[in-house]
Amino acid sequence: MSEEIRVRFAPSPTGFLHIGGARTALFNWLYARHNSGKFVLRIEDTDKERSTDEYIDAIIEGMKWLDLDADEGPFRQTDRFDIYKGYIDKLVAEGKAYYCYCSPEELDAKRKEAMKQGKALKYDGKCRDLDKPVEGVKPVVRFRMPHEGQTTVEDLIKGNVSFDNEQLDDLIIARSDGTPTYNLTVVVDDVDMKITHVIRGDDHLNNTPRQTQIYEALGYKVPKFAHLPMILGADKARLSKRHGATSVMAYYEMGYLPDALINYLVRLGWSYGDQEVFTKDELVEYFSFENVGKAASIFNPEKLLWLNAQYIMNSSSEKLGELVMPFLVKDGTVKEGQEIDMAWLAKAIDTLKERSKTLLELAESLRYYISEDVEFDEKAKAKFLNDNSRDMLVELKDGLTAISDFTTEEIEKLFNSIIEKHEVKLGKLAQPVRVALTGGTQSPGIFEVIDVLGKEKTVNRLERAIQSI
């Protein structure tokens, strides 16, 4: 019997959950679900200077929105300092790590010098063989890296990657205040949490041989690795605020559906033949590292927008009604405490969902259905609400008022009789009506709009438009 697959997402709470982190979390989640394994969330907050509880909450909020549910955690490394301490002491006792008394300033100066001379920026090993402590200096602990041979990382995505051990320097595993650093904690935790596959961004690939050495010094089996290619901005630089929104929750605010973001993100680096749109179940079923590419990819907001439109189009109007409510409340279309008939809202959304790329757009369009009055677009009013259309609008208003059976069929008959009488095409009447009812020149089919609005609102708005001429 094979061992259970266990993966983890291990963000550092020094910022919000961003696009890159979300993609890493997603691939971990997919791998766990595909293999019926476990997905662990671990917060790497050993850097107390930069980590905050707010960011921990923000990361959890982002994952919750994306519905990337963890099976275990969140674990916090700051709760585990005793564990790391034990391992650090053990390493020192066995001579696999040593105290280093060099000051940060001294190290910095050496780095700059090395940079100037174009040499490798590597710790020179000054304290490596020191036999007694330096008085009055709080030392850091350094891991004693081997200087000879090679370390090969077996990566599920990149293949075998070899590094000369000569390259590896004696990295710091404990700060002078005794707190552990990343390269130690990540190894200890992955061992302790029985992580079988380390799936992370390929910016970690260069760290991997160092970590491999630590695994071996501790006497543990190294897990499997899968280093995901980076997500870059349009200028091929690392994705940052300059490239637009990078925080996952910003996409919530812009009216994106979580599944659309997921679908977009998964196709950045992964593919399944020519398929573009996937359900979550399909993703779980199809996901495999064999189909993960090696090259970095560029974040393309247009394609995400298109996917979001697809997801909106294919969502039920009832569900969209629920999702769009917060946006309606936020922009004031729906007042605090105002009752909205959700069945009616769904009917309104039926007419709008194939012309809304985001929930924000949907909310905006919904305004002319929900609000009492509509504001006329100046140019539209000038072009369509004028003496040319006035008579037809009056006839329509009177005709609609007189209709007892307010059905689309009857309404269409009325429209036809008016345009026949005036010898014009439907557009000549439909556009002025559209402006009268929605305030602008773009909307769903005019009969759909009237149907959603109902008799009273339709007649009132026509009256108001006529008065404005």
Added chain:
RNA sequence: GGUCCCAUCGUCUAGUGGCCUAGGACGCUGGCCUCUCACGCCGGAAACACGGGUUCGAGUCCCGUUGGGAUCACCA
């Protein structure tokens, strides 16, 4: 600069030596549909970075060049 990774349309990608006259998707674009806007449908422009090998045959394998990225903290 050292080390490591990477390289198919503008972008995401299919391609695992002959099925490639290189396929799909976004975007762009011409048309159809039509009461507007969308949706949808039909069509178009658009790529194997370059140079050497290996092979009967290379987008696919190897080497080099070029280009891009990552990393080199008492950050993770």
